[in-house]
Amino acid sequence: MTVRVAVAGASGYAGGEVLRLLLGHPDVEIGALTAGGNAGARLGQLQPHLLPLSDRVLAETSAETLGGHDVVFLALPHGHSAEVAARLGPDTLVIDCGADHRLTDAKDWERWYGSSHAGHWPYGLPELPNGREKLKGTKRVAVPGCYPTVSSLALAPAVEHGLIADEVVVVAVSGTSGAGKSLKTNLLGSEVMGSLSVYGVGGTHRHTPEIIQNLSAIAGRRVNVSFTPVLAPLPRGILATCSAPIVKPGNVREIYERAYADEPFVHLLPEDQWPTTAAVLGSNAVQLQVTVDEDLQRLVVVAAIDNLTKGTAGAAVQSMNIALGLPETAGLSSVGVAP
Ligand SMILES: NC(=O)C1=CN([C@@H]2O[C@H](COP(=O)(O)OP(=O)(O)OC[C@H]3O[C@@H](n4cnc5c(N)ncnc54)[C@H](OP(=O)(O)O)[C@@H]3O)[C@@H](O)[C@H]2O)C=CC1
Numbered sequence: 001m002t003v004r005v006a007v008a009g010a011s012g013y014a015g016g017e018v019l020r021l022l023l024g025h026p027d028v029e030i031g032a033l034t035a036g037g038n039a040g041a042r043l044g045q046l047q048p049h050l051l052p053l054s055d056r057v058l059a060e061t062s063a064e065t066l067g068g069h070d071v072v073f074l075a076l077p078h079g080h081s082a083e084v085a086a087r088l089g090p091d092t093l094v095i096d097c098g099a100d101h102r103l104t105d106a107k108d109w110e111r112w113y114g115s116s117h118a119g120h121w122p123y124g125l126p127e128l129p130n131g132r133e134k135l136k137g138t139k140r141v142a143v144p145g146c147y148p149t150v151s152s153l154a155l156a157p158a159v160e161h162g163l164i165a166d167e168v169v170v171v172a173v174s175g176t177s178g179a180g181k182s183l184k185t186n187l188l189g190s191e192v193m194g195s196l197s198v199y200g201v202g203g204t205h206r207h208t209p210e211i212i213q214n215l216s217a218i219a220g221r222r223v224n225v226s227f228t229p230v231l232a233p234l235p236r237g238i239l240a241t242c243s244a245p246i247v248k249p250g251n252v253r254e255i256y257e258r259a260y261a262d263e264p265f266v267h268l269l270p271e272d273q274w275p276t277t278a279a280v281l282g283s284n285a286v287q288l289q290v291t292v293d294e295d296l297q298r299l300v301v302v303a304a305i306d307n308l309t310k311g312t313a314g315a316a317v318q319s320m321n322i323a324l325g326l327p328e329t330a331g332l333s334s335v336g337v338a339p
């Protein structure tokens with residue numbers, strides 16, 4: 001089966017990564033590519049690594065251009081997806097890389113994003129409990145945020161088994177591509193190089209409610225999250241350290257081994273090895289390591305992903321595969337680029 005796919009936001013980082021993965025997908029034909037202000041430009045000027053598509057000219061983002069495809073990936077800024085998706089019709093599989101349809105609670109959406117809620121779609125994190133079932137056959141997918149992906153996968157087995165308290169701490173270091181391609185002073189090379197900086201400190205980052213939503217759904221009760229993001233001088237990658245007090249004894253390693261034994265993309269590393277962002281660069285892999293701080297009786301999980309791959313575009317393609325009944329790993333490299 002060949003599916004015809006359009007990508008909105010093809011000039012951006014997430015759209016570019018979707019296209020990089022789709023170029024290696026055996027069942028995909030790439031159709032319309034759209035942008036905002038860069039409409040009319042050749043893709044090769046903006047995404048020079050996507051050589052087979054370099055002569056494609058970016059169209060304006062409209063339902064007319066995106067219509068007539070089996071699948072539409074939306075890699076647009078927050079708040080732009082709902083209107084386009086509503087005009088694409090129920091038979092098109094729409095995969096939104098933005099936040100518009102991630103949160104289930106309208107009040108949460110209004111508080112954190114300051115606009116009216118466009119509704120909740122099936123969440124593109126198949127490794128969560130019952131995650132795959134929600135994606136099979138769906139025509140709408142909300143791709144998770146990159147920090148919620150890595151921290152939810154790091155903590156899900158512990159939460160599911162009631163091992164930890166209902167208050168977790170996540171400190172996650174991210175590369176700059178997580179902030180998108182548009183110009184921002186704090187992302188200039190001279191600001192970022194040679195420096196680490198925190199932002200969204202003190203429970204103010206908009207991924208906090210998304211992480212709470214994921215962990216609380218697994219626990220069946222509210223799980224609170226203290227989340228601190230850190231910007232690092234890397235183009236890609238997230239390394240998250242997640243911890244919580246242990247409240248129930250259990251063989252932590254065995255629980256994590258069992259949880260992810262059959263997952264094609266989530267890898268619990270051997271006991272003496274720790275995740276690195278370099279090891280997952282460009283791949284849909286998640287590397288995990290878990291340990292217990294015996295003095296504090298605290299669970300510590302470290303996890304690495306590529307924010308643009310498993311953190312966005314890889315999850316989007318993985319979700320497409322599940323929704324359409326294609327092999328889940330199609331088009332998704334499971335190994336990173338090293339060194
Ligand atoms: N970067 C990441 O690691 C992650 C990103 N995401 C989500 O993916 C989405 C895209 O992010 P990212 O690629 O990083 O952002 P970029 O800024 O790199 O890209 C944004 C894209 O949207 C287009 N665009 C901007 N404004 C409009 C508009 N008014 N109408 C139509 N198109 C428009 C841009 O086109 P033009 O070039 O013409 O301006 C560009 O193609 C966001 O919702 C983001 O939250 C999710 C998880 C992780």
Ligand SMILES: CC(=O)N[C@@H](CCC(=O)OP(=O)(O)O)C(=O)O
Nearest residue numbers: 098099145146147174175178179
């Ligand atoms: C480094 C950096 O700035 N990262 C982004 C998160 C990227 C992501 O996952 O975002 P969306 O929720 O926007 O889809 C941020 O903190 O806003």
